[in-house]
Amino acid sequence: MSSSPQSFSPLLRYQDFSISFGSGRREKFAVHHLDLEIGVGERVALVGESGSGKTLTALAPLRLEPEGAKVTGQIWWGGKEDVQKQTSRAPVDLLSLPIENIREIRGREIAMVFQEPMTALNPLFTVGNQIVEAVQVYQPLISKADSMAAAIELLKKTGIPEPETRFHSYPHQLSGGQRQRAMIAMALACKPRLLIADEPTTALDVSLRLQILDLLKELQEEAKDEGGMGILLITHDLNLVKHFAHRVAVLNQGNLMEVGATKQVFGHPADPYTRALVNSQPVREIAPVMPLAPVLLKANQLSVSYPNSQSTSWFKKQARHQVLRKVSFELKQGQTIGVIGESGSGKTTLGMAVLGLLGDSMAELTGEVDVLGYAWQALKSVERRALRSSLQVIFQDPFGSLSPRMNVMQIISEGLDVHFPKLSVAERESRVLDMLREVGLDRTALSRYPHEFSGGQRQRIAIARALILRPQILVLDEPTSALDVSIQKQVLALLSELQKKYNLAYLLISHDLAVIRAMSHEVMVLKGGKVVEFGETEALIQNPRQVYTRELFTAAELT
Missing domain, CATH: 3.40.50.300 (P-loop containing nucleotide triphosphate hydrolases)
Structure with a gap:
């Protein structure tokens, strides 16, 4: 201290x-x-x-x-x-x-590191070029080669792996943690006084x-x-x-x-x-998984790879960068599996892969994903759409995932319009208000827009949007990362309560091991896209077998 x-x-x-x-x-x-x-x-x-x-x-x-x-x-x-x-x-x-x-x-x-790096970084320029620009503001006479070297050194100092390679990456090609580190490198480039x-x-x-x-x-x-x-x-x-x-x-x-x-x-x-x-600390209040609970989500030997951005040959098959490597798990009704690992370990990619939301034609997915007993990749788009209400997601960046042109009423009710089109206007508004109250907001939020809320309030809106459809499976990608500890405790209590009430299954992705400990029945530890350890939460925290897992827990002061 x-x-x-x-x-x-x-x-x-x-x-x-x-x-x-x-x-x-x-x-x-x-x-x-x-x-x-x-x-x-x-x-x-x-x-x-x-x-x-x-x-x-x-x-x-x-x-x-x-x-x-x-x-x-x-x-x-x-x-x-x-x-x-x-x-x-x-x-x-x-x-x-x-x-x-x-x-x-x-x-x-005076330099600033903003809360949401994806909205602060320019998507049209590589992170290296954006840091070079900051370096040249501080040292206008510096050569291009020296400014590139300074930018790479800053990326290295902030802990980004392979800084020479990441220098040429665009913001969307980095993990959330890597984007945040790039923002810090940019802020420090001018050696500010504050x-x-x-x-x-x-x-x-x-x-x-x-x-x-x-x-x-x-x-x-x-x-x-x-x-x-x-x-x-x-x-x-x-x-x-x-x-x-x-x-x-x-x-x-x-x-x-x-x-x-x-x-x-x-x-x-x-x-x-x-x-x-x-x-204010997260409290573990989860119900045990029923012995014969059905499997709602299953991944078998799931792998995801992307082309290596440095490979430019027209005649040779491009080398691919493996983000996920043969990941397998079964998520049962009423169960939470926590996924932890360092930034860039493949946690978010895993979540997007099981959701079918990789959204990149260059991504190559192998292995199998079953949702409610259906082979996810084999389904037609119409069949997938019918299952979407059962499989929802809360994204890591609430500002980027909420439309700035829609008010809160429109954002939360959008899913109802798609999956429950026969609801009356009054019924739809009643459901939205009930969900707003459950996440700690009130009627005054209905006509307001995302930019009028704090980061934590925007995350609560995102949670309400996902939960209003009463899904069976929910992928939580850093669901409390933007929340202060007291609101975090309330949201986790809400998620636990809803899980007990509706037998929801959660795939919980988080850097916060206190949240993982409070919410998860089992923990999956990822490193370099591989599962290095998987087991019951408390047993794994008390007796981690891998050095990497032990280091994670020690850093969080959980052991």
């Missing part, structure tokens, strides 16, 4: 800072009179529930607040000293600067989370010679906060409830809300 900070000179300071929407009686404050300071060389974590104002607070220094937001108060950007030229700059209020001046600060002085990291480790497995934070500490240490770098971390992963932050600030509905040294806040929280947040 990080110790209490000594003394840090001011770098960024929020003073009486507020963000509100609407006007008059309809004005609603998202952040209310916030006073918070981040010092040079300091690491401050901002924590709180979804919708508490964390991300809006992080976006404001770069003037990236949503359209229609009313921002008041000051955000003081600390003075900048140049030791060699013996010059200095007085602190400036970022909220009063013209946007042209803010653009000069973005990236060069790094704002909005859920930077959401898509990473537990071992890589610690590696990334260790990397940020290392880079912060290196930056001491160039004036120092502060870090503002936005996260709902309290375990990481314990190991990373000097100080913690707790937000609740836009109000700063508590701020103090990490050890003090976690050891002796003063505010009741903070105490509830610190004590």
